[in-house]
Amino acid sequence: MSKVSVAILGSGNIGTDLLVKIQRSEYLECKLFAGRSLSSKGMARAISLGATVSDEGIDAIVKNPDCCTLVFDATSAKDAEHHFEVLRELGKVVINMTPAKIGTFCIPAVDLNYAAEQRYFNMVTCGGQASIPIAYVIGQIYPKMEYIEVVSSISSYSAGPATRLNLDEYIETTEEALRIFSGAKKTKSILILNPAIPCIDMQTTIFASVANPDMRKLTIAINSMVKTISSYVPGYRLLFSPIYRDGHIIVMIRVQGNGDYLPKYAGNLDIINCAAIAVAERYAKNTAVVTAANFEAR
Secondary structure, rough: OEEEEEEEEEEHHHHHHHHHHHHHOEEEEEEEEEEOOOOOHHHHHHHHHOOOEOOOOHHHHHHOOHHHOEEEOOHHHHHHHHHHHHHHHHOOOEEEEEOOOOOOOOHHHHHHHHHOOOOOEOOOOHHHHHHHHHHHHHHOOOOOEEEEEEEEEHHHHHOOHHHHHHHHHHHHHHHHHHHHOOOOEEEEEEEEEOOOOOOOOEEEEEEEEOOOOHEEEEHHHHHHHHHHHHOOOEEEEEEEOEEEOEEEEEEEEEEOOOOOOOOOHHHHHHHHHHHHHHHHHHHHHHHHHHHHHHHHHO
16 A cells, blocks of 8 residues: 655654654655754754755645645644644644644554544643553543542653643643543643653553552453553553552553664653554554545445
């Protein structure tokens, strides 16, 4: 099947790592890598990989709207709001990599089939991608959960300018998505930037307030979910079996990246990129099925 043409907005860590992942995809082809400076590290890497680049940002797509079908927006929450309006007018499929609350919340391990039928995807946050599948499992078994809290610790060296600028949006979006997917009445999200050297891997801890849970049943369900997530995020794993203490289910996750462009400790960036690629590839497969059906109907 022909590959779906895509563009990447944003030449930072997330955008550049996406480019590397897309270049080995069987279903996606990057036709444009757009940022604001041709002298950035991301641009230099893109040029070395033979990608078509531009320093005109969103204007590069406006001037050449036929260059792509799908756009990954890896800029900032504020910029993404403006970009979304422009890209919607151009009829583009948009995968929002920022914590701006734009598009359908998508957690591939939970709602990939539904989300891939949409045109505007919201990849929530790195902490959301790590924690929400587990929160969803707990919420399915214990639908009257009162409270769930998520604490993600990442290396400060993996937190770029856009991440630091969008911390408020990160918290708000993660908490809202947690409410939607877990059903908990109250949610809380905490992000810790750890300056330790050597750099730490991403670690996420989920605390869920549940009375007298069946830990055997829960552990089986969580292990199944971890297996699903690791099918598209190979470095995703449980640190130890879920435990119950002081009225809380406690689950600890560690995420190590693939090391495509970012160091392996930057699992926080890698997990959201892996999730976005999974969504884009499912969209491409769905598009291929529809195209084939239309061809056979002629």
